[in-house]
Amino acid sequence: xxVDTDTVRRIARLARIxxxxxxxxxxxxxxxxxxxxxxxxxEVDVTGVEPMTAVVPMTMKMRDDAVTDGDQAAMVVANxxxxxxxxxxxxxxxx
Numbered sequence: 522x523x524v525d526t527d528t529v530r531r532i533a534r535l536a537r538i539x540x541x542x543x544x545x546x547x548x549x550x551x552x553x554x555x556x557x558x559x560x561x562x563x564e565v566d567v568t569g570v571e572p573m574t575a576v577v578p579m580t581m582k583m584r585d586d587a588v589t590d591g592d593q594a595a596m597v598v599a600n601x602x603x604x605x606x607x608x609x610x611x612x613x614x615x616x
Contacts, residue, residue, distance in 0.1 A: 522560070523553055523556070524549055524552045524553055524556065525549065526546065529548045529549045530545055532552075532563050533545070546616050554588065594607035
């Protein structure tokens with residue numbers, strides 16, 4: 522796949538980037554080099570290779586899903602400027 526100067530200008534316009542004619546030629550060469558590299562990657566045989574999320578194999582640290590601190594609503598709202606029972610009271614913001 523090859524990118525021409527008109528395509529570079531269109532991409533720059535979509536990205537809202539001001540590009541001069543000299544910059545457009547340089548960007549065209551850079552984009553063509555990037556696309557050529559991606560095409561090389563498409564030629565690599567990856568059959569049998571498992572997808573991975575990290576270079577080093579690791580397992581996620583798991584913990585029990587248990588409530589450790591609960592039933593402390595009064596302590597949570599203790600420093601609230603205004604409260605109603607165990608809830609924060611805030612002024613109405615929508616009229």
